[in-house]
Amino acid sequence: xxxxxxxxxxxxxxxxxxxxxxxxxxxxxxxxxxxxxxxxxxxxxxxxxxxxxxxxxxxxxxxxxxxxxxxxxxxxxxxxxxxxxxxxxxxxxxxxxxxxxxxxxxxxxxxxxxxxxxxxxxxxxxxxxxxxxxxxxxxxxxxxxxxxxxxxxxxxxxxxxxxxxxxxxxxxxxxxxxxxxxxxxxxxxxxxxxxxxxxxxxxxxxxxxxxxxxxxxxxxxxxxxxxxxxxxxxxxxxxxxxxxxxxxxxxxxxxxxxxxxxxxxxxxxxxxxxxxxxxxxxxxxxxxxxxxxxxxxxxxxxxxxxxxxxxxxxxxxxxxxxxxxxxxxxxxxxxxxxxxxxxxxxxxxxxxxxxxxxxxxxxxxx
Numbered sequence: 024x025x026x027x028x029x030x031x032x033x034x035x036x037x038x039x040x041x042x043x044x045x046x047x048x049x050x051x052x053x054x055x056x057x058x059x060x061x062x063x064x065x066x067x068x069x070x071x072x073x074x075x076x077x078x079x080x081x082x083x084x085x086x087x088x089x090x091x092x093x094x095x096x097x098x099x100x101x102x103x104x105x106x107x108x109x110x111x112x113x114x115x116x117x118x119x120x121x122x123x124x125x126x127x128x129x130x131x132x133x134x135x136x137x138x139x140x141x142x143x144x145x146x147x148x149x150x151x152x153x154x155x156x157x158x159x160x161x162x163x164x165x166x167x168x169x170x171x172x173x174x175x176x177x178x179x180x181x182x183x184x185x186x187x188x189x190x191x192x193x194x195x196x197x198x199x200x201x202x203x204x205x206x207x208x209x210x211x212x213x214x215x216x217x218x219x220x221x222x223x224x225x226x227x228x229x230x231x232x233x234x235x236x237x238x239x240x241x242x243x244x245x246x247x248x249x250x251x252x253x254x255x256x257x258x259x260x261x262x263x264x265x266x267x268x269x270x271x272x273x274x275x276x277x278x279x280x281x282x283x284x285x286x287x288x289x290x291x292x293x294x295x296x297x298x299x300x301x302x303x304x305x306x307x308x309x310x311x312x313x314x315x316x317x318x319x320x321x322x323x324x325x326x327x328x329x330x331x332x333x334x335x336x337x338x339x340x341x342x343x344x345x346x347x348x349x350x351x352x353x354x355x356x357x358x359x360x361x362x363x364x365x366x367x368x369x370x371x372x373x374x375x376x377x378x379x380x381x382x383x384x385x386x387x388x389x
Contacts, residue, residue: 026099027318030091031329034374037087038273041368044083045269053259066129072258073128077121080368088113088371092378102184112182116165116380120363120371123154123161127364128261135255143255147245150364151238158191158360159198162384176201176218183381185315189353189388190224194231200385204314212300213307220294220304227293229286229352236282237357244271245365265366272369275358283331285350287389291338292347305339315387329374331355332389356386 024032093109096102104112127150134146154161159177163170169180179188180203188200199221205214224230248267253260291308295301312319312335319335326334331353341348359370376382 025318026095026101027316029095029099030316030374030377031325033087033091033095033377034329034372037084037091037372037377038276038369040083040087041269041372042273045266045368048266049263049270053262069129069132069258070125072262073125076258076262076366077124080366081117081121084371088378090378091374091376092380095378102182104182112167112380113378115167116383119161119165120383124363124366128258128366131255131365132257132261140249140254143249144242144246147364148238148242151241151361152193154361154363155191155193155234156196158384159200162191162200165384166381168381170200173201178203178206181381183379185379185387186381186385187311187315187388189385190221190230191385194234197225197230205311208310208314209307210303212303213310216294216299216303217307217311219297219299220290223293223297224286224290224352227289229289229350232351233283233286233354233357236279236351236354237361240275240279240354240358241268241361241364244268244275247271262366265368268362268365269368272359272362272367275355276369276373277328279355279358280327280329280331282351283353283355284326284333285348286352286354287333287338287350288341288346288348289350290352290389291342292345295342295345301342305342308338309335332387353386353388356388360384360386 089109092113093104093106097104130150131143131146134142138145162168163179166181166183166186168186171178177188177198177200179186179200184204186202186204188202190197190199192198201218205217209217245264245268248264248271252264252267255261255264291304294304309319321330321334321336326337356375359367359373361367362370371377371383375387
């Protein structure tokens with residue numbers, strides 16, 4: 024088994040565990056003690072229940088995080104780090120995510136108490152936009168990345184060799200993050216081709232389509248789940264809603280990769296049309312894939328279900344055939360990041376970022 028397949032198995036196991044837990048939590052109800060305590064109107068009771076939920080989330084995620092962030096990278100010679108060093112980095116990422124999730128949860132409860140379901144829906148939209156607006160800040164806080172500006176690019180130094188940067192922020196106010204490792208790995212022509220490619224992601228509108236698809240998907244799911252849950256008037260009800268959103272986001276992992284892959288193909292073709300040399304693009308794609316999971320070919324079935332970023336083989340064949348596409352760039356993984364607004368239990372359970380705090384906010388991209 025290679026590194027890519029080991030990570031895929033880890034992601035399947037982690038996501039599957041959360042789907043089973045969410046289903047059981049919905050069918051059998053939350054622990055009675057949480058429900059009784061959450062029924063108290065005092066905000067201290069709500070905070071206490073939410074902290075308990077977050078601690079349970081952290082504890083259940085820890086085995087998968089250790090596998091994905093420490094054991095598997097060492098086993099497959101991706102990178103080496105001591106367990107204490109990893110746990111400090113992991114703890115920093117967990118703290119950032121937990122504080123944000125707690126703030127979002129309390130905001131949803133307050134909005135529900137003030138204006139019911141409409142208030143909660145508008146608050147979820149506001150929180151989604153706030154997460155996007157602060158994405159760069161949150162990514163740096165979680166990863167403790169060092170950043171310098173070179174021209175129009177933010178150059179980030181990350182301990183994770185698979186960190187791929189990309190566009191962050193609200194549409195129209197995007198900031199482009201480029202990993203420092205690219206400048207050592209790629210030739211000047213290959214680097215310029217990749218920079219031109221990323222510029223086309225915004226110019227073609229694919230990035231905006233990905234953002235609005237991700238936001239719309241979360242809002243639609245929240246509205247649907249609200250019809251079958253108790254809402255979000257207290258911490259226990261909100262946790263029940265979050266469990267429903269876990270199942271909705273699992274559905275998203277099955278349907279959103281298709282427009283996301285189309286967004287990758289669209290960027291490849293747009294870069295070629297904008298003047299990037301085809302072979303420079305292809306060489307760059309191949310080199311950068313080795314920093315990720317180093318899996319240049321996949322079966323169509325595996326890619327259809329599990330991978331929003333298509334394999335190198337598929338991308339190269341489409342480039343050489345001159346095939347056009349239209350998609351929603353990075354929609355799958357943006358939706359997972361935005362799920363933080365409603366206690367997104369799947370947001371760091373997938374194969375691409377399990378156990379890797381550097382990519383819990385700025386997910387791996389093409």
